[in-house]
Amino acid sequence: MQNDDRNSSARFMESLCGEYQAHNHIDPAFYERYNVKRGLRNADGTGVMAGVTQIGNVMGYYLQDGERVPAPGKLVYRGxxxxxxxxxxxxxxxxxxxxxxxxxxxxxxxxxxxxxxxxxxxxxxxxxxxxxxxxxxxxxxxxxxxxxxxxxxxxxxxxxxxxxxxxxxxxxxxxxxxxxxxxxxxxxxxxxxxxxxxxxxxxxxxxxxxxxxxxxxxxxxxxxxxxxxxxxxxxxxxxxxxxxxxxxxxxxxxxxxxxxxxxxxxxxxxxxxxxxxxxRHGGANKKVMEMFGYIEQGVGDWKDDDEVRAYLGKLLKKEAGDRSGLIYGMGHAIYTLSDPRAVILKRFAKNLAQTKGMLDEFELFETVERLTPEVLRTVKGEQKVVCANVDLFSGLVYKMMGIPxxxxxxxxxxxxxxxxxxxxxxxxxQPGNRIIRPAYKAVAPMRPFVPLDQR
CATH class of the missing domain: 1.10.580.10 (Citrate Synthase, domain 1)
Structure with a gap:
């Protein structure tokens, strides 16, 4: 009897999913029509200005004639x-x-x-x-x-x-x-x-x-x-x-x-x-290490650029790894030429890798960092400048330290x-503190209420 109840509940949940999908489609064209800043980002990829702060600053490019020009990354704490x-x-x-x-x-x-x-x-x-x-x-x-x-x-x-x-x-x-x-x-x-x-x-x-x-x-x-x-x-x-x-x-x-x-x-x-x-945020360092687990198993010779390059292509085509189509640890919303956190951590990570006898693995990370921009251009036609972010090396450092x-x-x-x-x-x-409340454009058409017996 309990199995019948569970099967009935499962069927009903499946029907509810179908109900949701039937009534909750949003036309992607609406985002452009109403000039929606998806992800609170402008069309050029810069963030929508939502406030001012004295605490931290992240710099990875400068604007020239309305265009983003890549620059070495800088992270600033209180100036x-x-x-x-x-x-x-x-x-x-x-x-x-x-x-x-x-x-x-x-x-x-x-x-x-x-x-x-x-x-x-x-x-x-x-x-x-x-x-x-x-x-x-x-x-x-x-x-x-x-x-x-x-x-x-x-x-x-x-x-x-x-x-x-x-x-x-x-x-x-x-x-x-x-x-x-x-x-x-x-x-x-x-x-x-x-x-x-x-x-x-x-x-x-x-x-x-x-x-x-x-x-x-x-x-x-x-x-x-x-x-x-x-x-x-x-x-x-x-x-x-x-x-x-x-x-x-x-x-x-x-x-x-x-x-x-x-x-x-x-x-x-x-x-x-x-x-x-x-x-997509802090959990990315864990995803980096999971991804490298796939790479280390799927690539026979870690020092063969062609073999590593081919596997990275499979990751982007959703043919390997977690099938997300992502290369974790590469790219950042602001940093372009370099992520200063990755640059600093990489320097210390190399010394630790030599001490721990894990230099081959460290060099594989470097190879992925070096080849990913090229693979992105070849496989996805991606032209923007891409650098390693801090997640690429933080997980490796923790692994070398024996941290689970x-x-x-x-x-x-x-x-x-x-x-x-x-x-x-x-x-x-802050002066004039106000509750943060952005707007969402409502696109559902108006319709009359239908009595229960007429539905």
Whole structure:
């Protein structure tokens, strides 16, 4: 009887899908007729101007006589070139994420004393509320860490004595707590996933005094708590490169849209996490590694350009890989000649590849980076300038560090939460703050209501 019910439900759902398809077709010509900015993008590919920000800037081209002219990419945090920022703390042998977080939240580089006080403040807020892990993570584990992270961040509202207080001091305090706690939530969510879904032992590690964000994360996700100084510094570099990317990227804009409504910070950050989870956004680094799994199996000689080129053509023709027709890790909405994050990460990745004995795999990534623009022109007639983006090398770096694929996108969230918080506070406190509300053109024709018995 139960099988009959299930079969009946399945047939009804199939009919509902047909009902939807029959009544929900939108003529693609409408988008051009009504000058719709699909993806909030202008016809030339530039983004529709939706606001102003002091937090971050992404530069990959310049306009000349109305045309986009490709240029080397630059990423700027609060007016400081990220490459200069990284060179500054790397040359002094320091970790940089906490310094970067301070810069993004408050708008200026910290003094030595301010940095020490800020690091101590983060350390004081790392511990999750009593029984939070037991009640909010272990009792409702998820096979996807990003899903669990979004739910856990939303749940923090219930543990906040004054969650809807919109004063600047409270918003900054909530932001600092989120920056401190998100890495711990990710580590515990991953431990729960391994235990309940992968049948492994459950290891929950408390954050350690004296360790920064990168060190504590490696300490927390490894059973034996062991990590090298090189691993911690490279992870710290990844966190800095992922901390912010302007107000127009999908997750930051999502955060600003929710913040403009006056909702609480937990709702806004949880929504941003949901956005980042998507394979067209933060989930792309995971898709890159899945794609290279296909390439490594499908290409017999990784050093043969013709063989690699032929396989990339199959990817574009939807004849191989996940049949999406995409080469993940290549191309960006703004960067043209280069993505500065990819350039920096690639440099450090090569050194790590030599250390780990994975130089052949690293060189395969370089080959894909080099050949993809040519294959795009040949197979799809694509003429625009295409470069590798940060996702092409971040997943490889994580793999070489022994970080499981399930943590690639959550690590992106660990880094980006400070950028989201900075955008949220800027949106709330900007002059003349208004709720963000774009328009959609309604194209359904008017029709009369038909009584139930006459349908």
């Amino acid at each position: 400081i070139d990220v490459e200069e920022l990284i060179n500054g703390f790397v040359s002094e042998g320091r970790f940089g994420y906490e310094e970067t977080a301070y810069l993004l939240l408050f708008g200026a580089l910290p003094t030595r004393q301010q940095l020490a006080s800020f690091q101590q403040l983060l350390a004081e807020h790392r511990a999750l509320p009593p029984m939070f892990t037991e009640d909010m993570i272990l009792k409702a584990p998820s096979p996807d860490v990003m899903n669990k992270l979004a739910r856990a961040v939303l749940a923090l509202y219930s543990y906040d004595d004054d969650p809807d207080n919109m004063s600047l001091s409270n918003q900054l305090s909530q932001a600092i707590q989120l920056v401190a706690r998100v890495p711990v939530i990710v580590a515990h969510a991953f431990a729960a996933k391994r235990h309940y879904y992968d049948n492994e032992s459950l290891y929950l590690h408390r954050p350690q005094e004296g360790l920064g964000v990168a060190e504590n994360f490696l300490y927390s996700v490894r059973h034996d708590n062991q990590f090298t100084a090189e691993e911690a510094r490279l992870l710290d570099l990844c966190l800095v490169l992922h901390a912010e990317h302007g107000g127009g990227n999908n997750s930051a804009f999502t955060c600003r849209v929710l913040s403009s409504s006056g909702t609480d910070i937990y709702s806004a950050i949880a929504a941003a996490i949901g956005s980042l989870k998507g394979p 694929m399930e943590l690639y996108t959550p690590l992106f969230a660990v880094a980006r939460v400070v950028g989201w918080c900075a955008h949220r506070i800027e949106e709330v406190y």
